[in-house]
Amino acid sequence: MRFKARRAYVPGLAALLVAAVAGCSAGSGDDSSAGDSKPGETTSATAAQPGKYRTLREACGSVPRSTLKDLLPGAASLPEDQQEKAYQGAAAVTYDTDRRVGCSWKADSPAASNQLVIDVERVVSYDPAVSDDTRAQEVYAKKEAGANIAPATPSASSSGSPDASGSPGASDAPGASDSAAAPGPQTVSPSATASGTASTSASAGATATATEGLEPRVLDDLGDAAFLDDVLARSGSAAQHRTVSVVFRTSNVIVTVRYTEQPALSTEVPDSKELQDKARGLARTLVDQLNE
Incomplete structure (x- = not known):
């Protein structure tokens, strides 16, 4: 058992x-x-590639003093302490200076009032499948669409004299600008406004023949993508003021340069070519700084 x-x-x-x-x-x-x-x-x-830029430089110090003197002629007549304050500018209030910075300047003279504003945005994608550059392209595309910028290719092919205006952007439909710009109040017609005020300025005659091709347009010589907008408006009984905006993208950074002039006399009209040349010149300086 x-x-x-x-x-x-x-x-x-x-x-x-x-x-x-x-x-x-x-x-x-x-x-x-x-x-x-x-x-x-x-x-x-696989995470999407981050953008080229991780930080932003201080905005008010990014514009050379020589450029400010050119864009703000009224500051030269101010007392020295006020002149220094005008050139220093006023920094925009932001919550993260590595994501967005800006600055504004303003100066008045007996002839006109000028204002300059720059805005710099570093775009960051929070989607790991979307790169910062791709997200920046989307943000820039919305800005360009909001400005109702005409396509560059058709207008360039329709131009019979691309260098008639003598400006860098004259290849963008100079022949078609006058007829296209006339109907809408928000669309600039530089030739018409200059010729209509020929008696108020000694240089108005020259301006009338040199402003073709200055309509709002895409620019091909700034950063990865760029466009220019030009708006002539009037506020009540005040003189007409013109605002030229240049917006460009470099990698994941989008920069806006906005330059405004309002003459002291209601009969004066700000010169489109002059303002555009100055705004584009500053934009090129900022592009060079980003490429340093």
């Missing part, structure tokens, strides 16, 4: 040992596969 009981006990013990060994083997296999899955998860999802 004792022998039979021992024979019955041994197989049962063996079964328990086999089950325990099998359980340990299964558990160790699960741990191994779970440990391997973590590195696999981090390497399988």
Whole structure:
């Protein structure tokens, strides 16, 4: 009886040992596969490339003093302390200076009031599948669409004399600008406004023949993409004021330069070519700074 009981006990013990060994083997296999899955998860999802720019330089110090003197002629007649304050500018209030900075300047003279504003935005994509550059392209495209800029290619092909205006952007449909610009109040017609005020300025005659091709347009010589907008408006009984905006993108940074002039006399009209040349000149300076 004792022998039979021992024979019955041994197989049962063996079964328990086999089950325990099998359980340990299964558990160790699960741990191994779970440990391997973590590195696999981090390497399988390829993150989009970050943008070229990680920080932004201080905005008010980015415009050279010589440029400010040219864009703000009224500041030269101010007392020295006020002149220094005018050239220093007023920094825009932002919550993260690595994401957005800006500055504004203003100076009045007996002839006109001039204002300059720059805005610099570093675009960051929070979607790991979308790069900062791609997101910046989307933001820039919305700005360009909002300005109702005409396509550059058709207008360039329709121009019979691309260099007639003598300006860098004259290849963008100079022949078609006058007829296209006349109907809308928000669309600039530099030739018409200059010729209509020929008696108020000694240089108005020259301006009338040199302003073709200065309509709002895409620019191909600034950054990765750029456009120019030019708006002539009047506020109540005040003189007409012209605002030229140049917007460009370089990698994941979008810069806006806005330059406004309002003459003291209601009969005067700000010269479109002059304001555009100055705004584009500053934009080129800012592009060079970003490329440093």
